[in-house]
């Protein structure tokens with residue numbers, strides 16, 4: 393049975409449901425941490441989960457005992473669909489093969505001649521053009537940001553980006569949105585506790601399964617098109633590369649490279665790689681509106697290093713320590729997966745004097761690491777100096793782990809970091825930001841702070857910083873006041 397860490401006494405079947413506050417799973421965990429320490433056990437329904445808080449405990453598990461803690465914990469509402477297939481949900485030999493393949497394919501030129509950077513730059517340019525069309529009106533950027541991050545995944549897996557008005561693409565986005573909304577809803581948390589009963593009745597999970605099925609059909613049709621056009625000497629995207637691997641291993645009945653794993657790996661990339669990046673971008677703009685002095689310094693660095701005449705490129709980042717520090721602080725502060733993604737131990741595991749039986753679920757509470765007061769001077773403030781030394785050089789922080797740590801470390805980390813840099817610098821190179829509210833009135837209280845953390849809904853306007861004449865970008869005096877004052881002037885002008 394093992395010897396689990398201490399925790400509140402569970403009820404039969406219902407576990408610690410009474411200790412969990414649906415408004416803030418994280419808050420409930422913080423209260424329990426005060427009572428039981430950095431490592432404790434809670435029962436989600438009848439199953440125990442071990443919760444790890446603070447940098448030290450999370451590192452000791454995910455890094456010092458990386459292999460033991462590398463299992464993926466079940467997510468009850470998704471279990472019947474994925475059944476352990478697809479890179480984000482698989483375990484053991486299957487996960488290892490899919491992860492190695494996915495990383496190698498997305499790295500370098502695993503998918504033909506176009507690099508990841510080119511794909512993101514193309515999307516960044518479309519994003520700037522789309523924002524130009526808003527003509528300085530106030531907009532809520534949520535949908536547009538989902539669109540651009542989903543399009544980057546489309547470019548990688550399908551080999552093509554879609555026009556923002558394309559009806560098929562809009563349907564794909566709606567399905568994704570609805571699926572991710574259900575996954576982060578209170579219903580899914582209840583399902584986690586009571587899946588044994590709820591799965592026998594129709595409910596929101598039935599709608600979730602219909603949506604996922606439609607998404608699977610969309611992906612399968614696309615795979616069939618790829619199959620017909622496949623050129624074995626020139627794979628041009630993720631699906632082509634996977635199909636070639638299926639063919640290569642077709643005589644091996646044990647192969648992990650089959651249709652179901654392809655479809656579910658593609659879905660994993662969409663689920664893990666769209667809302668995460670787009671929520672971070674939204675937080676970025678909100679924090680820059682709230683902190684106009686920071687915005688001003690970022691734009692000054694962009695003007696100095698990149699200037700107005702060319703697109704930002706990844707190699708600029710090394711020359712932009714302030715912008716790099718700000719992006720790190722945005723990710724630290726926004727902390728978009730506060731309780732982490734569940735892991736499990738793949739064997740009986742000794743940890744800090746306890747014995748966790750094989751398959752015990754483990755939550756590495758990332759919010760407790762990103763806000764660890766032993767590692768960050770002002771854990772609850774937005775403070776880019778966390779990532780700068782006294783000379784203004786970029787300074788690494790070991791407790792900066794928005795992508796987690798160890799063997800399950802986010803597979804899209806490099807892609808996501810490139811997206812954040814290129815999308816943000818492209819927007820700030822071209823636009824001043826305006827808000828209908830003064831910075832001190834902007835409320836940062838998250839709209840949700842449970843399994844996912846979401847910023848409040850807000851609006852802003854994008855005011856061109858440069859006029860265009862005969863294809864050359866030139867400074868537009870009337871449109872280019874100092875960014876901090878632009879912030880307020882634009883409000884009065886509207």
Ligand code: HEM
Nearest residue numbers: 479480664665668669672733794795796800802803804808
């Ligand atoms: C700011 C953006 C992002 C953040 C903060 C983020 C964060 C995370 C976190 C916390 C995990 C869980 C790691 C664990 O289990 O300990 C994860 C896993 C994962 N992420 Fe990301 N992610 C981001 C963007 C992306 C993108 C763009 C992709 C697209 C390729 C992606 C693909 C994945 C996949 C496939 C996994 C599962 C890895 C596995 O189970 O082996 N993520 N991510």
